[in-house]
Amino acid sequence: MHLERRAQTSRALQLAAPLIAIAFTLAVSSLLVLWAGAPVGQAYALLVEGGFGSRFAWGETLTRATPLILTGLAAAVAFRARLFNIGAEGQLYVGALAAVAVGGLHGGNGFELSPWVLFPLMMLAAALAGALLLLGPALMKSRLGVDEVVTTLLLNFIVLLFVSMMLDGPMKDPTAMGWPQSVALQDALQLGKLIERSRVHTGLLGALVLAVLLWALLKFTTTGFQIRAVGANARASAFAGMPVGWVTVKVALLSGALAGLAGAIEVAGRTGYLTLDMSPGYGYSGIVIAMLAALNPLGVVAAAVFVAGILVGADSMSRAVNVPTYIADVIVSVSLLSMLVATLFAQYRIVFNRRVAHAG
């Protein structure tokens, strides 16, 4: 048996693909819930309720979704240009580190700068830090042909160790009773609440704006055109006169900056200070989100909210019934793989070998 391209892409299947993927995912995770000995219906009800069922639930989901939108955008723009940035986790942390470092200049630890000046500087520093971190692997890829998947991955480990080093040393908060965390940002530098009595902060607005801006960039601008062209066919783009190396650099800076901002916004909006466990893998989840969204910036927002809801819902579910939270990652990974397979069948179909009639 083998694959054969359909003469016409099946619109019906294309639209049905996400539904098929979700149905399959639900089937798989139902089995897991049963294994844990919990009632399936109740578990799912708790999951959906926990993620989307109340004002509080939405608050938690949107809070979780904020950094995921940004890391999702980072992955989407990079993957569009065939730059496989797996280092968003490290870029996130380095962005958070830079934000805290700059923000710490306010309130006694240096000269006094108005928060109106310092806040944008913080964000800029975070974006710059993330951008520069990805620039290295991007240049290594375009100049030396070194696969960026491995280099960005390894850098994640290096960055985490570096942050740990900083938190043990120069950036340690002396009042935190030995716990490695940074000095907290002054209130003036933290993001305000978007929805009262929830943890949703204005960073969400920032993330949404950036998603729209990225979409517009890709669709309407010459830079976006170059990014799409280079990602689809670098040789033809070079022939047409596009500066492929420079476009790759631009993409790397943009992608890294988005991930760096994710870190800064988490620190300024949710936690207030930097710790080692601030990100439960947001960088990696961003990749899955980008792929679920088929690399479309607006789709990233929807996918991020979906994934965040699942993560939050699974947490809440696991507190009520005996289902471990790891089911969330299972749901996300199975959705991704089944989504890919389902969309594939819109364009291809399986052909089993038929017996051919022998004449004469």
Next chain:
Amino acid sequence: MTPALSLEGITKRFGSLVANDAISLTLDQGEVLALLGENGAGKSTLVSILFGHYRADEGSVQVFGEPLPPGQPKAALAAGIGMVHQHFTLADNLSVLDNVLLGTEPLWQPFSKRREARAALVETAQRFGLQVDPDARVAELSVGERQRVEILKALVSVGRRKGARILILDEPTAVLTPAEAESLFATLQQLVAQGLSVIFISHKLDEVLRVSHRIAVLRGGKLVATLPAAEADKAMLAELMVGRRVEMPRREPSAAVQQAEACRLRGATVRGANERAVLDGVSLSLHAGEIVAIAGVAGNGQQALAELLFGLRALDGGELRLQGKPMPARAGAWVQAGVARIPEDRHAVGVVGDLPMWENAVLERFATPVFSTLGVMKRGAARAHAQSLVDRYDVRGTQSTGVDTPTRALSGGNMQKLILGRALMTDDAAAPLLIVADQPTWGLDIGAVAYVHQQLLDACAKGSAVLLISEDLDEIFALADRIAVMHHGRLSEAKPAAQWTLTDIGLAMTGETAHAP
């Protein structure tokens, strides 16, 4: 005598396209049957079915009277069918012996019988007069040598694989010099003398008439004629292939005075990866209103020459001037200076397949004020331009989706028309200063070839200078005012076409003649 091959009613469809339509054919033992047809006529599909790469939807194949199980290359090989593909199926990083050995032993055998294989290879090579070194790495072989390895692969009896009794050659001379092609024809004679039957696929009418006993012509998926070679001539075959009389455009030799110089190369040198000169002291002058053709086998420096004139590469020595001015190695500058560029590989280099047609139509010029301002694309202007391009250059295949069609959905001919239009259609109606066309008709059917040739001639008549790089001598003699031959990075003098004979060119391509510098 049982025919070597007998096909009955072979039909194959790809979606709505009928690639082979009820084809019935025989190949007699000891004969060379030529399979003739344009690109897309169904030749490759038919032999792929024979070889088991595809399964026919209807029909059957018999090899020496025995039915052939469909869809299995293994079965075809066991039945004695060997295929020499057009695009060599050799692993560059492995040795000749490895390439030949593959697939001839049971997979689970714990060790490879290399010594026996080597002996069989050497013996077969000698029997057919094909010289090879079993331990050479394929990457280091010349094109002609690689083809010999491909042929040996099919012929040699190794392990439990018997050598082929039927050999299929798919466009074998596409990449050979005239001398190498001669050597191949001699080999074919040897093969037939040793009892092999051969199917020879080609679109080159001269060769087909020379080499084959019978000719089968395919057109639009159907077999339209089978006739002895002795009863055929080029005009008849061309008409059978196309279904109508084809007038191929030809350059009218004119006594025109040489016009303004558009481009000049003096002592141009380009160095490759290991400091070797890929282009060695090349001098050439291109004038408005003339067509200069560069003949030569691929790999002798044409790519570097093309890249220089596409603006993709810088000189390492010598000078290059466009209308008297030196040019930077920036494609954008060349496009703006009025150079129309047609690359060799339309799929991989000419267009970005995933993007819609209108974006490809403005791929080179999107940064100009016509199509964008302040970094924002003017989508309306771009789409309008694409639409008028499609109309003027007769780009087909856009049916319902129009200029939004993903470019990879276009056929080769239509893709080339899109590329031509993109290169030739400027804002004013003036013809481009210089047209650099690198193998512009490669892989196109006769109709598309005629179209491209006509476009080049028209542009030339309007005053463009045209540089045509081609491996098709027919094309070169049909179009060129002057011809120069490339060999090992050096360019011969560009003499008027009338002063070259086929023999001269053939010799110059191999570097042995007083004409070479």
Next chain:
Amino acid sequence: MLAETLDLLLSVPFWVAVLRIATPLILGTLGVLLCERAGVLNLGIEGIMVAGAFAGWLAVYHGAGLWWGVLAAAAVGAAFGLLHGVLTVTLSLSQHVSGLGITLFATSIASYAYRVSFPKVDSPPTIQPFAEMTWLPIPVLNAQTPLSLLALLLVPLIGYGLYRTPIGLAVRMVGENPAAAEGQGLSVARVRIGAIVAGSALMGVAGSFLTLAAFNAFYFNMVNGRGWVCVALVVFASWRPGKALLGAVLFALFDALQLRLQQSGGGLFGIAVPYQVYLMLPYLLSIVALVVMARRAAYPQALMKPYRKGER
């Protein structure tokens, strides 16, 4: 300082540590090597190692013999490999996406299974791991578990297999020019999937080393990036088994070195260096190795190019 380091490098306990650290890397790298030689990138290794670690440990916990545990790990690895093979070869999906998806899937499902089987306790349940091969007369080796011996033996075995057997030639050919393999009557899909399954089985065994030999319990975050290091090491090794061994040992060398330096107070030439720097070194060196080898990389030519049989 220098004398101390030399002493260290010549001491048997040091090399014992090196070989122990290298074992999962050797096995994992050989696994990736098999996949990539056949032309397929397998980024599922990190997850497969986790799943293999868990599966092996679970089997032994439930009373099976240690080698059955290893077999269980290999089987689990093979199963994930089959999934990756079907996704990337049969369905021609992106090798990057499939691999990363499988890493996430395998890791999360192993963690889930562990948590369901063993609710939170203060100290994780343990098993009796492999004993050291004290009966061997060879130094350094006689302080290792049989899995390390297996890893060392697999290197020449896989080398022989790749270069001297028909199946090895088939694997190399589908990684260089699949059309050539198809033209000689081989099924590219079967050979590729076979190589991926075999390679992934090795990755599973690499994971089981962690729970059945190096440690005696299953911890979350146990693999800690070793899988990714293996992917880097394959490039360093230019896809050759012998060099893979060399790369794994070199990496382990630096890892062991930084452990010792940490233990001995962390001083380097008198300056106190934070322990994180030592931990960073192996990863930094992997990147350096990649850069150095990039220029001369003899890539399997069909690596990461999907092969669609008979597509127009």
